[in-house]
Amino acid sequence: HVRDAMDLKRMMIMVVVALGPCFFMALHNTGYQANLAISAERGTPLDNWREGVLTALGRGHDVGNFLDNMALGALYFLPVYAVTVAVGGLWELLFSVVRRHEINEGFLVTSALFPLTLPPTIPLWQVAIGISFGVVIGKEIFGGVGKNFLNPALTARAFLYFAYPAQISGDKVWTAADGFTGATPLGALGTFQIETAAPDTSVLTGYSWWDCFLGFIQGSMGETSTLACLIGAAVLIATGIGSWRVMAGCVAGALGMSTLLWLFGSASSTAITVLPPWWHLVVGGFAFGTVFMATDPVSAAMTDVGRWWYGTVIGVFTILVRCINPAYPEGIMLAILFGNVMAPLIDYFVIQSNIKRRAARYAAG
Known part of the structure; x- marks a missing residue:
C-alpha cells in the first residue's frame, strides 16, 4: 500500500x-x-x-x-x-x-x-x-x-x-x-447591569439565537457565523488537520464555566455573567477561535491528553475574561494566546505523568 x-x-x-x-x-x-x-x-x-x-x-x-x-x-x-x-x-x-x-x-x-x-x-x-x-x-x-x-x-x-x-x-x-x-451582542451583554433577574437575551442584544448561529450580527468580518465555522471544522477534522480534542476541550471548558456562572452567578452583575451557556457558543469569536486558531498545530499542545487540557483551559479562560472584565467582553483572543504560552508546560506534565505511571507499572511487574 x-x-x-x-x-x-x-x-x-x-x-x-x-x-x-x-x-x-x-x-x-x-x-x-x-x-x-x-x-x-x-x-x-x-x-x-x-x-x-x-x-x-x-x-x-x-x-x-x-x-x-x-x-x-x-x-x-x-x-x-x-x-x-x-x-x-x-x-x-x-x-x-x-x-x-x-x-x-x-x-x-x-x-x-x-x-x-x-x-x-x-x-x-x-x-x-x-x-x-x-x-x-x-x-x-x-x-x-x-x-x-x-x-x-x-x-x-x-x-x-x-x-x-x-x-x-x-x-x-x-x-x-x-x-x-x-454594539455587538457581547458588547451589549457586557455593559448591561442587572438588578434582579436577567432579561431576555434576544431582547437585550436585538438578535435571536439563530441570528447569532447563522452569523447575521455585528462583529469581525469573518467571525460572526457559527454555522460557517462548523462547516470548516468538519473539513479540518475529516482531513486530520484540526484536532477534534482541542475543539471539544474548548467547548467543554466554556460550557462548564458558563454553566457554573449561570447557575450560581450574582444577580447584581452584568448580563453576560448569567448568560445561558448555549449563548456563549454562538456570540463573539468563540467558534472561529476554537476551530481555526486554537487548533494551530504549531502553537497548540502536542500530546493527545495535553490537547484536551489545552482546549479546556482556553474554554474556561474565555468565559472568565468575558464575565470578569466588562471592558473586554470578547475573551477568546486572550484565552488562546494564554493557551499557546501554557501548551509546552501542559505537554511537559502530561509526559512526566506518563513516565511515572509507566515506571510504577514496571516496578509493580
Whole structure:
C-alpha cells in the first residue's frame, strides 16, 4: 500500500478551503449590516472611494439584494485582504532571502485568518502594521514556521487591539455606515447591569439565537457565523488537520464555566455573567477561535491528553475574561494566546505523568 502523507503546502491549502464559508459570510454579512443600517436610515453611506466603485458596478444599498450585499462587503473585505497579503508577503520574502530558503506556505493561512478577525472599518495602514507585527514578532523572530509558540494571526490582532483600541473595538467600527453606532451582542451583554433577574437575551442584544448561529450580527468580518465555522471544522477534522480534542476541550471548558456562572452567578452583575451557556457558543469569536486558531498545530499542545487540557483551559479562560472584565467582553483572543504560552508546560506534565505511571507499572511487574 502507498501512504500519501499530506505535505505542508496541501495542508495549508486545505485550511484555506475550510475557511471558504467564513470568507463568504465576511463578504455577505459585511454588506448586509451596512445596507441594513442605511436602509433603516440609521446611517448613511461612508463618503469614500467605495461608493464610486459601487455605482460604477451598477449596485446600490438594497438590503434585500444579495448582489448588493456581496458587492459592498467585497469592497471592504478585499482591500484588507490585499494589504495583508502584500505587506505580509513582503516580510516573508525578505526573511526568505536573508535565510536563503523558499517562502513558506504557512503564510497562506496567516494571510487568510487575520483579515477575518478585523472589523470592516479598520484603516488599511493599521492592517499593514498589524500583519507586520504578527509575521515579524509573532513568527519570524523565532525562526519561522514551526518554531513560533504564538499564533501569528492572533498575535497581529492582539497588537492592534492594544495599540489602536478605538479602531478595533467599541460601537462604531462594526458596521460600514456613517453615523451608525451599535454594539455587538457581547458588547451589549457586557455593559448591561442587572438588578434582579436577567432579561431576555434576544431582547437585550436585538438578535435571536439563530441570528447569532447563522452569523447575521455585528462583529469581525469573518467571525460572526457559527454555522460557517462548523462547516470548516468538519473539513479540518475529516482531513486530520484540526484536532477534534482541542475543539471539544474548548467547548467543554466554556460550557462548564458558563454553566457554573449561570447557575450560581450574582444577580447584581452584568448580563453576560448569567448568560445561558448555549449563548456563549454562538456570540463573539468563540467558534472561529476554537476551530481555526486554537487548533494551530504549531502553537497548540502536542500530546493527545495535553490537547484536551489545552482546549479546556482556553474554554474556561474565555468565559472568565468575558464575565470578569466588562471592558473586554470578547475573551477568546486572550484565552488562546494564554493557551499557546501554557501548551509546552501542559505537554511537559502530561509526559512526566506518563513516565511515572509507566515506571510504577514496571516496578509493580
